Every structure is written in C-alpha cells, then in structure tokens.
C-alpha cells in the first residue's frame with residue numbers, strides 16, 4: 435500500500451530541510467517522522483522519503499539500516515529499549531533485560547502476540563547517571579530495579 439506523509443508531516447520535513455545545506459542531510463529527520471507516522475519504516479515509507487527529498491532510495495536505506503532506532507518491521511505499541519552499555523550493565527542492565535524478556539515471553543526484537551510490547555537491547559542512551567535505564571517509546575525510566583520494571587509493565591497492561 436502506498437505511503438504518503440500527512441500535510442503536517444510534510445511541513446515538518448520542509449522545516450528540517452531548512453536546517454541543512456542539502457536534502458540528503460534531512461534523511462534522518464524524515465525517517466524519524468516516517469516512523470512516527472507509520473509505526474515502522476516500510477519499503478513504501480522509504481520510497482516516499484526518497485521522492486519527497488529527491489534523494490536516492492539507497493541513501494535512505496543506508497540510513498535506516500545503519501541506525502538501530504529505525505525499525506523495518508512493526509514493533510509493539512510499547513517499544514521497550516533496554517540499555518546494556520557499560521554503566522547500565524554494571525548496575526544490572528542485563529538483569530532488567532532478562533526480567534522483561536521473561537515477563538513478556540519474547541526475545542530481543544520480538545513483539546508479543548497481542549502486538550502490545552516489543553523489546554530491544556540498545557547501546558548507551560545518554561542517561562548513564564540514571565543507570566540502569568530503559569525507554570518505553572520516547573519516555574525514559576531511570577534507576578530501574580526488577581520490581582520497578584515489573585510494576586511499569588503491569589501498569590501498561
């Protein structure tokens with residue numbers, strides 16, 4: 435099914451283009467906006483970004499496949515990112531990661547059957563002072579413990 439940006443999102447992309455010397459530099463912004471609108475970056479979203487910015491689709495694909503924050507398949511309504519980089523790892527990041535995986539019955543980059551949750555192990559998200567941390571969609575949760583993370587999951591059910 436073809437994908438088209440909403441009028442509002444087209445304006446956002448136009449604004450993004452003004453920040454950079456070339457349209458190519460706005461690909462990341464457009465990918466972010468495309469993912470927000472569509473839930474993930476499908477072939478059709480990449481084609482539309484390529485058309486709107488007038489850049490080769492291979493350049494869009496290069497960005498989408500390089501950065502882990504872009505998803506090429508649908509993720510859960512609540513996409514949980516768990517940092518296991520050094521600060522978080524030393525303060526129990528893997529314990530948090532394992533707790534969530536076992537509670538939801540899914541592995542890294544999988545989605546629960548009801549489409550509600552997905553989980554992703556990520557690198558440092560710049561909140562090391564609050565390690566261990568997770569992000570659910572765009573919201574950060576810091577100083578996580580097994581108990582806290584289970585409470586959060588319960589509140590989202």
Ligand code: FES
Pocket residue numbers: 517518519520521522523557558559560561562565567
């Ligand atoms: S190491 Fe986890 S946020 Fe930096």
